Amino acid sequence: MLDIKWIRENADVLDAALAKRGAEPSSASLIAVDERRRTILQSLQDMQSRRNTASKDIGAAMAQKNNELAEKLKAEVAELKSSMPALEEESRQVEAELNDALSRLPNIPLDDVPVGSDEAGNVVTRVIGAKPTWNHQPREHFEVGEALGLMDFEGAARIAGSRFTILKGQLARLERALGQFMLDLHTQEHGYTEVQPPLLVRDDAMYGTGQLPKFAEDLFRTTDDRWLIPTAEVPLTNIVREQILDGEKLPLRFTALTPSFRSEAGSSGRDTRGMLRQHQFNKVELVSITDAETSVAEHERMTACAEEVLKRLGLHYRVMTLCTGDMGFGARKTYDLEVWLPGQDTYREISSCSVCGDFQARRMNARYRNKEDKGTKFVHSLNGSGVAVGRALIAVIENYLNADGSVSVPDVLLPYMGGLTRIEKAA
The missing domain is CATH 1.10.287.40 (Serine-tRNA synthetase, tRNA binding domain)
Structure with missing residues (x-):
């Protein structure tokens, strides 16, 4: 606000x-x-x-x-x-x-954010790695998963309707491995504190991070007037709501691996095949609570932490600086990480890292005090995906696909796979 x-x-x-x-x-x-x-x-x-x-x-x-x-x-x-x-x-x-x-007012963009009306105005900031080349034909993740007998969309639809997926066996383990790898990386090397937050939150929490009142139609609400979180950004950022923090202890850095729930209002007809746009998906979230002087530098650091996930998975990606017309409601500046998907022959967003300034803090009444200051100041908040687990699974499936239809396990995930090096067709 x-x-x-x-x-x-x-x-x-x-x-x-x-x-x-x-x-x-x-x-x-x-x-x-x-x-x-x-x-x-x-x-x-x-x-x-x-x-x-x-x-x-x-x-x-x-x-x-x-x-x-x-x-x-x-x-x-x-x-x-x-x-x-x-x-x-x-x-x-x-x-x-x-x-x-x-x-209902969006945040004020930073001066260096490119001006544009939609995603066409986004700017490529850097490109990491190169597109893979093979002798065999690339295939989309859902084709591979269904052929392996480990990805079931029809079964999920019978249980829950469209935009849900059942993962089985080795593929389910691979997704779990991805989430554990990301958490270990961010907690052991990047200094984030792991949190297991509530998945149901009150109106005040959704208001605090800017989902309410503007985006209510994008959310799922329970019969007792709670909301299913659309991202762990909501509970992680609200940890500091209605508090006065010691400025000497900033920044605070939190991470969580949780399901996210989104109604996908307005996305009719978009990405109806596969796992790209789901009502429920797993994501590792990164949240930082900083002071006014260090928030811009923290944004660069957070983005680098998310990038490290993709680098260690050996995935080709690019970093986009979003223009003013494509940036999220509460952001002052946003970097999107877009991973290369050979099956689609295109880049797709896998992480979005934003600095929000004191926009969310005013809504949450989250402040800090330095020893030399008499008064208090609003904290600055940042959030980013570190990264979306389901989309990382898609990227691994399409980039590590072998000619025989099996999927090789990236080296960095081998310690989490119990000796399994290749995802093969279910017996």
């Missing part, structure tokens, strides 16, 4: 930033609502002050036996008391109107 005080002082900056993101200018309407709010608050303060003064004057008038003045003052106090509740209710309504409007 953006600060209304900052908006009042930087109205042109806000509107210019919104224009870069393809949104309408909002500063004038926001400032108008804020002026109403401030006027009402000032009126309430004036009425409260007058009521207090009049109450004291009643006592003085009675002490002087000036009954006429005392009765006049009592009538004034009574009138103030009767009129204040309506004004207080109006104040609450205007406050809610302002907060709702602010909650």
